[in-house]
Amino acid sequence: MPKAIHQGLIHDLQKNLMSHYYEKLTRAAETRQEKSAWMLISGNPVELVRAFGFLPVYPEVNALQLGVRKQALPFILKAEERGYSMDNCAYVKADVGLYFSGLKAPFATIPEPSLILCNYVGCGVYLQWFEHLAEYTNAPIFNLDIPTVRPSASEGLQGKTQAGTAADHSNAADQRYVMRQLEELIAVCERITHRDFDEAKLRRIMEFSRETGELWAQIKAMTRTVPSPFDAFFDAVTMMGPLYCLRGTEECLDFFRAVHREMTERVEQRICPLEEERFRIVIEGPPPWPFLRTFRDLFSKWGAVAVASTYSTVGGLWEFGFRHDPDRPLESISEHMLQYNLTNRSFLQRYEQIRRYITEWNADALIIHSVKSCRLFSAGQGDMREYFSKELGIPTLLVESDLEDPRYFSEAQMRNRVDAFFESLAHRKSVRDREAGTC
Amino acid sequence: MLITAGVDVGSTQTKAVLIDDSRAIRASAIIDTGGHISKAAERVFDEVLSTGGLCRKDVSCVVGTGYGRFKVQFGDIQITEISCHAKGAVFLFPGTRTVIDMGGQDAKGIRVGLNGEVDDFVMNDKCAAGTGRFLSNASETLNLTLDAVGELSLRAERPVRLSTVCSVFVESDIMAYLAQGKKVEDILAGVNSAIAARTIALVRRVGIVPEVTFTGGVSRNIGMIRALETKLGMPLNVSPQSQLVGALGAALWAMEHAESAVRS
Numbered sequence: 001m002p003k004a005i006h007q008g009l010i011h012d013l014q015k016n017l018m019s020h021y022y023e024k025l026t027r028a029a030e031t032r033q034e035k036s037a038w039m040l041i042s043g044n045p046v047e048l049v050r051a052f053g054f055l056p057v058y059p060e061v062n063a064l065q066l067g068v069r070k071q072a073l074p075f076i077l078k079a080e081e082r083g084y085s086m087d088n089c090a091y092v093k094a095d096v097g098l099y100f101s102g103l104k105a106p107f108a109t110i111p112e113p114s115l116i117l118c119n120y121v122g123c124g125v126y127l128q129w130f131e132h133l134a135e136y137t138n139a140p141i142f143n144l145d146i147p148t149v150r151p152s153a154s155e156g157l158q159g160k161t162q163a164g165t166a167a168d169h170s171n172a173a174d175q176r177y178v179m180r181q182l183e184e185l186i187a188v189c190e191r192i193t194h195r196d197f198d199e200a201k202l203r204r205i206m207e208f209s210r211e212t213g214e215l216w217a218q219i220k221a222m223t224r225t226v227p228s229p230f231d232a233f234f235d236a237v238t239m240m241g242p243l244y245c246l247r248g249t250e251e252c253l254d255f256f257r258a259v260h261r262e263m264t265e266r267v268e269q270r271i272c273p274l275e276e277e278r279f280r281i282v283i284e285g286p287p288p289w290p291f292l293r294t295f296r297d298l299f300s301k302w303g304a305v306a307v308a309s310t311y312s313t314v315g316g317l318w319e320f321g322f323r324h325d326p327d328r329p330l331e332s333i334s335e336h337m338l339q340y341n342l343t344n345r346s347f348l349q350r351y352e353q354i355r356r357y358i359t360e361w362n363a364d365a366l367i368i369h370s371v372k373s374c375r376l377f378s379a380g381q382g383d384m385r386e387y388f389s390k391e392l393g394i395p396t397l398l399v400e401s402d403l404e405d406p407r408y409f410s411e412a413q414m415r416n417r418v419d420a421f422f423e424s425l426a427h428r429k430s431v432r433d434r435e436a437g438t439c
Numbered sequence: 440m441l442i443t444a445g446v447d448v449g450s451t452q453t454k455a456v457l458i459d460d461s462r463a464i465r466a467s468a469i470i471d472t473g474g475h476i477s478k479a480a481e482r483v484f485d486e487v488l489s490t491g492g493l494c495r496k497d498v499s500c501v502v503g504t505g506y507g508r509f510k511v512q513f514g515d516i517q518i519t520e521i522s523c524h525a526k527g528a529v530f531l532f533p534g535t536r537t538v539i540d541m542g543g544q545d546a547k548g549i550r551v552g553l554n555g556e557v558d559d560f561v562m563n564d565k566c567a568a569g570t571g572r573f574l575s576n577a578s579e580t581l582n583l584t585l586d587a588v589g590e591l592s593l594r595a596e597r598p599v600r601l602s603t604v605c606s607v608f609v610e611s612d613i614m615a616y617l618a619q620g621k622k623v624e625d626i627l628a629g630v631n632s633a634i635a636a637r638t639i640a641l642v643r644r645v646g647i648v649p650e651v652t653f654t655g656g657v658s659r660n661i662g663m664i665r666a667l668e669t670k671l672g673m674p675l676n677v678s679p680q681s682q683l684v685g686a687l688g689a690a691l692w693a694m695e696h697a698e699s700a701v702r703s
Contacts, residue, residue, distance in 0.1 A: 382644070389559060390646070400564050412506055417562065420521035424557035427522075431556070 008230065008266070010259045014238045017255055021245050022108035028055050029103065035114035035193055038133065041315045042120040043146070043341030045333045047209055047248045047324065048182065051202040052189040054115065059133070061245060062110060063094040067289030067404040071106050076405055090373040090404035092129045099136055113139040115192055122148055122343055123376050142188050144181050146337050147174045149345050178334035202329050205248040209324040212247055215256040217318040222263050223307040224361050227272035229263045233283040233306035234296045235273060244315045278303030279425060282357045284310045284384070285369035285377070290406040298415055302422040308357035310350060313342040347380045351387060358394055365425060370400040372408045397421040441697050442493060443500045445523065445689025446480050446514060448472060448507025451543030451571065452656060453479040454686040455487035457498070458694060462530070466491030467683050476507040484513065499697040502689035518692050520685045521549055521560050527688030528652040529555035532676040536648040539638060539667065541657035543571040548642030559645040568605050568637060571657045577630045580610045581623055588627055592662030595628030627662065635666035652676040654684040
């Protein structure tokens with residue numbers, strides 16, 4: 001059975017960075033000396049918040065940290081005891097449970113918020129989650145109303161759109177609308193921190209983000225090579241921690257410089273995360289955090305390496321050209337929020353993004369991991385499966401569990417589906433090879 | 440002569456089939472799985488060997504399939520029941536393009552390519568509605584054996600419409616109909632109809648292309664065969680051995696491996 005044999009130095013580096021990040025949060029919780037802003041991952045304006053010295057805190061990341069350590073369930077149950085439904089988003093419940101546990105996670109203590117910044121409104125549940133948090137903590141809340149990017153009427157599905165060149169889909173009025181809100185946010189931050197807005201500082205932070213985005217885009221392009229130097233789903237989630245929690249800092253940039261060096265070497269030496277890359281896959285949807293290793297092993301067994309994933313773009317879509325621009329800070333932040341993150345894009349644009357991954361990254365199949373407790377993200381995935389398997393003829397597997405709630409993961413069912421899918425792919429491949437006379 | 444075996448360890452029953460290299464079935468056996476999966480696999484294998492008058496060393500290759508396939512400790516290879524059902528169904532009915540399989544806890548649809556390869560498949564997820572479990576719960580509530588359900592349901596005159604396909608809540612639905620004085624056969628026809636509708640909705644996701652072969656334990660229920668045929672508007676291939684299709688497919692895969700080993 002091919003096993004993941006080369007995890008790389010980046011995993012150790014990431015572990016250290018994330019430990020430091022959580023130590024910082026714990027210190028802030030204990031000393032109450034620093035202001036913190038609670039934010040969402042999707043296309044957030046962390047650069048602006050950092051310019052005021054806020055410590056960014058991400059309830060989603062805290063929830064997933066509980067999940068990946070298999071510690072989420074007691075927190076989820078705590079929220080259910082308070083009346084949150086079984087069908088509610090499990091991230092929300094784990095985080096609400098964490099709040100009602102005194103913000104003491106097994107890995108850190110989370111500081112009380114000085115500002116609750118709801119920067120993504122595409123999900124009504126998220127909006128209410130942050131409203132609940134504001135009510136529980138008595139912290140000021142600021143909702144950024146970000147219009148969802150809509151495909152234009154002329155936009156088709158096959159080749160007519162270019163994911164990542166979506167500037168024309170979001171009109172200038174949308175951008176003015178978001179920038180006006182960012183200006184209001186600046187005034188709110190000034191009031192809370194008693195600091196004047198320092199545009200030069202913002203530009204310096206934006207420069208860190210620009211360089212980080214550039215490196216991240218180059219790193220993600222490396223998985224186009226055969227074999228892929230890393231798994232663009234399972235290893236990408238490792239890189240997403242610093243990208244989201246530390247973006248706009250020098251330590252984040254240093255991390256991505258190290259990743260870039262390591263991946264460049266791996267490409268040159270043809271090092272693959274598995275002993276053998278037999279199948280190149282694209283994965284849509286988030287991982288089942290409590291069963292991350294088990295889930296990875298299901299694919300490793302078949303020599304399947306993810307060469308691209310949509311989940312690695314939930315916070316930002318850099319691989320098709322977007323960069324933060326220090327010369328146009330607010331314009332650039334609003335472009336990121338509006339157009340260059342997966343969750344603010346329509347399903348048709350998501351289709352197009354996946355289609356490009358399959359074609360340009362030369363993938364054999366698409367795996368869709370549907371999330372039971374998030375209907376918003378998962379509701380259209382049945383149609384997505386139909387589109388890719390029936391209209392484009394791309395072998396597509398849809399499996400379902402949850403990103404956080406361990407009660408939805410059935411290993412036997414999952415294994416059965418994954419094994420059957422790759423049995424049939426392997427069979428087709430061997431028939432193709434036989435016909436081509438390559439074996 | 441090569442002999443191979445397929446052992447299908449399902450949630451409810453464990454099946455075994457022995458074939459020879461002319462692809463003739465030499466023996467078959469079915470037992471209840473019970474709580475000890477490995478032992479069930481051992482027992483069914485011993486039984487099929489005894490029926491076929493063979494011993495373990497006569498068998499060149501054993502393929503384990505079904506949920507308990509990794510517990511077939513004497514097995515040489517494990518293959519999912521999806522691949523095995525496709526293989527077995529195409530062997531029995533070469534025109535098969537779609538397989539509907541209904542087992543104890545699974546309902547699945549498999550679209551099969553021209554060469555018997557799996558083109559696409561879909562299975563029920565996290566819910567036993569529309570599976571054999573739904574039927575057995577319904578029959579238990581009515582104090583009937585599972586085998587009686589099919590024939591009795593064909594006598595229905597005014598089938599009821601169940602408000603649920605939940606395997607647990609079906610019981611209260613049935614009790615309500617009994618309280619209203621509905622006939623048992625009308626209730627059973629309603630049960631079959633509800634499962635058939637749910638299964639067809641599931642299988643349509645992979646596309647229903649004739650010929651359609653119906654496999655798994657539930658295919659012994661003549662009422663279910665009729666309900667599916669009526670809703671689909673086409674006849675189904677159903678073999679007297681349809682409960683053994685998974686094990687048969689496993690034995691056929693085992694034969695391919697054994698023959699390829701001999702060749703190399």
